[in-house]
Amino acid sequence: MKKSLVGTFLLRATGAPFRAVGRTFLVLVSLCSTPIFAQRADTVVFTAAEFFGAVVQFHPIVRQAALFSDEARTEIMQARGAFDPKISSYLDRKEFGSDLYYNRWQSGLSVPIMPAGIDLKIGYDRAVGERVNPEVKTPxxxxxxxxxxxPVGQALLIDARRTALRQARLGLNLAEAERRKQVNKTLYDAAKAYWEWYLAYRSYQLVNEGFQLADFRFAATRQRALIGEVATIDTTEALITVQDRQVQRQQAEVDLQNARLRLSVFLWAANDQPVDLPATVVPQSAVSEPMSDEVVQNLLSQATQRHPELLKLDAKTSQNQLEERLRRALIQPQINLSASLLSQTPNLAQGYDWNSYYAFGLANHKIGLDIVMPLFLRKERGKLRQVQVKGQQLLLERQQTVRDIQNDVLAARNEMLTLNQQLQVQQRAVVNQRRLVQAEQQRFILGESSLFLVNSRESKLIELGVKLEELRTKYQKAIAALWYAAGEENPSL
Known part of the structure; x- marks a missing residue:
């Protein structure tokens, strides 16, 4: 606090009594002419930017949020697994007595073609035996x-595996929005903890200075009472003031310790170990600079476009649109066409003639056609309607979310404007109260006032000073709330 908070404490002294204790009074005057609560020389200012930088870099919640994108990438990898080539083999053999009933061996490789729903197949089929079905018997x-x-029916343009892959890719945008939301929430909570620590520190400074001033005044009053210049009861009044402010200081000290603990929750080291805030570390001063309307309008515009909540809803809407497209396709008939060219494999015990073996031609082929069509399509139509209802819900939710975000930003802006006005009024009130304290001290020196009035004026000045710091703290919190409501990270952090 500035040294003019209480001003110089002068005692009324005239004649011989003053000369007897003049040296003591001069010492008191000298002490009270300087700031009572001077900042320790070994203290280090821990700025808000440094604090938020440590939170972003080392806090477990922020680091956990960074894993959301990694988790989304694993979902994409899983969805790509539906397009992995597959190899298969099937063997079925039966012998009874001395007869080989059948020996069936089927092997194949299936390679999906990602842009389309086509599967390329390569296989080997061997079916021999005395009682093999003639239609599957091979050389x-x-x-x-x-x-x-x-697929020439419902799965021609889209199918479940292509839908899952596209939805997984959109999940990456969803994960990024969730990461930003969690980081912003952590920074907002950290900002509140930092400025509450600032308030507790400044309140302790003010209360402690008031206590020391009262203690000095009590010592001076006691000296005057000893020489008979003032009544002994005046020392009692001065002592009561000291005791009252001592209780206030003890409570302020507890509040400061608790604020340090709450702030330490956000402090972590690079080795994942929590860090306790040292006692020599102090917060920076609160700068109450008004925010321009242009910045607020830019924040409002950005909030309605790239707020994390809106990005999440946009990603969910896009995923739901893909699901709706798939459900519309499933209403169509399921038609699958398969076509294969056949060729006999060579007999290794005989000669090897390329003209006889591996000669794929249209004459040797196999064609299949599968058609499936539910008669009522109740399941498919019900699922389509369910997806459409979900789409309408997401649309309505987005409209309401945009409205809520706009209101939150404007409410934070209004609170900032009001707090800025209150700050200006409170600063003038502190200045005026300081003048009142100084005038009361002058009247006390002239014998026109009492110790009670001086203490009362001084207590009121300390109270107004604490109120001023509360408003500064609220203003800083309002700034953090504004950026959080807009879904943006404060670039000044």
């Missing part, structure tokens, strides 16, 4: 087939 060396499986 002794088996057949090689090369073909494709093409």
């Amino acid at each position: 002794p060396t088996g057949l090689v087939l090369v073909g494709v499986n093409v």
Whole structure:
């Protein structure tokens, strides 16, 4: 606090009594002419920017939020797994007595083509034996087939696996929005903790200075009472003031310790170990600079476009649109066309003739067509309607969210403007109260006032000073609330 908070404490002294204790009074005058609560020489200012930088870099919640994108990438990898090539093999053999009933071996490789729903197939089929179904029987060396499986019905343009992959990619945007939301929430909570620490520190400074002033005044009054210049009861009044302010200082000290503890929750080291705030670390001064309307309007415009909540809703809406597109496709008939070219494999015990073996031609082929169509489509139509209802819910939720965000930003702006006006009034009130204290001290020196009035004026000045620091703290919190409501990170942090 500035040294003019209480001013110089002068005692009324005339004649011989003053000369007897003049040296003591001069010492008191000298002490009270300087700031009573001087900042320790070994203190270090821990700025808000440094604090928020440590939170962003080392806080576990912030680091956890960074894992959201990694988790979303694993979802994309899982969705890509539906397009992994698959190899399969099937063997079925039966012998009874001395007869080989059948020996069936099927192997194949299926390779999905990602841009479309086509599967490329390469396989080997061998079915021999005395009682093999003639329609599946193959030459002794088996057949090689090369073909494709093409959905020409509901899955021609979109299917479940392509939908899942696209939704997983949109999930990356959802994860990024969730990361920003969690980081902003952590920084907002950290900002409140920092400025509450500032308030507790400044309140302790003010209360402690008031206590020391009262203690000095009590010592001076006691000296005057000893020489008979003032009544002994005046020392009692001075002592009561000391005791009252001592209780206030003890409470302020507890509040400061608790504020340090709450702030230490956000402090972590690079080795994932919590860090306790040292006692020699003090907060920076609160700068109450008004925010321009242009900045507020830019924040409002950005909030309605890239607020994390809106980005999350946009990602969910896009995912739901993909789901609706899939459900519309599932209403169509399910038609799958498969076509394969066949070729006999060579007999290794005989000669090797390329003209006879592996000669794929249209003459040797296999074609399949599957058609499935539910008659009532109740399941498909019900699921489509459910997805459409969800889309309407997301649209309505987004409209309400935009409105809420706008109101939150404007409410934070209004609170800032009001607090800025209150700050100016409170600063003038402190200045005026300081003048009143100084005038009361002058009247006390002239014998026109009492110790009670001086203490009362001084207590009121301390009270107004604490109120001023509360308003400064609220103003800083309002700034943090404004950026949080807009879904943006304060660039000054």
